[in-house]
Amino acid sequence: xxxxxxxxxxxxxxxxxVHRYGAFSTYGPDLDGYEAKCRKYSDYGYQLTFSLLKGSNxxxxxxxxxxxxxxxxxxxxxxxxxxxxxxxxxxxxxxxxVSPYKYIKNGYRVDVSIRDEHLPEYFVWDIADxxxxxxxxxxxxxxxxxxxxxxxxxxxxxxxxxxxxxxxxEPSEKSVHTLTVRIEDTEGFIFKKQIRVDFSE
Numbered sequence: 001x002x003x004x005x006x007x008x009x010x011x012x013x014x015x016x017x018v019h020r021y022g023a024f025s026t027y028g029p030d031l032d033g034y035e036a037k038c039r040k041y042s043d044y045g046y047q048l049t050f051s052l053l054k055g056s057n058x059x060x061x062x063x064x065x066x067x068x069x070x071x072x073x074x075x076x077x078x079x080x081x082x083x084x085x086x087x088x089x090x091x092x093x094x095x096x097x098v099s100p101y102k103y104i105k106n107g108y109r110v111d112v113s114i115r116d117e118h119l120p121e122y123f124v125w126d127i128a129d130x131x132x133x134x135x136x137x138x139x140x141x142x143x144x145x146x147x148x149x150x151x152x153x154x155x156x157x158x159x160x161x162x163x164x165x166x167x168x169x170e171p172s173e174k175s176v177h178t179l180t181v182r183i184e185d186t187e188g189f190i191f192k193k194q195i196r197v198d199f200s201e
Contacts, residue, residue: 002159003181003195010122010166011073011195013181014159015151037065041149043104066185068147071095071139071163076178079171089179090140096123097163098132101148122166139165144186175200 002014021030021037038044073089083089102114114133123136132152151162171177176198183191 001191001193003193005195005197009197009199010164011181012161012164014161016159041104046108068183069144069186070184072182073165074180077173077175091138092168093139094122094166094168095137095139095142095163096125096166097135097150098125098127098152099135099149100131102133103131171199
């Protein structure tokens, strides 16, 4: 997992993939992994002509293998009167990402029932690809189902953006905060990483 601070003091959470199974897998563990993922989310029947860049070993439009159960943010300093140092800041951050999950459940169709065209200002993710639906809101209001198949890589790149955490308001402690992002996946693994974000300016 990789964290990077952006100019608006948001935190981009990315991963470096190690698995390459996908629609091109034809045998062994790769095929088994791909078919298991399809069974899990009833992802069958999508008609698409796939292509690869010549000489490329990476698949475009990769989706991360892990789904999440819970995502939390903590600071080493007071955020406001209701959030002392070390408290859960999930109600202090917006969450933004994309996912094909609702698109799959909707029979591979995009319509107003799954895509809101009036996106908030903090949502800057590219949703030009028809199969990806915006996922956004206050982090504390999310359920496990909202964290399915997050993120997309629509270019050949070393890391895949998974989601972004955007502060809803500036902390009362105007200084450099060490923020900890804690992610629990559906298999019970815990991922934790820290990043320093300067709120002093």
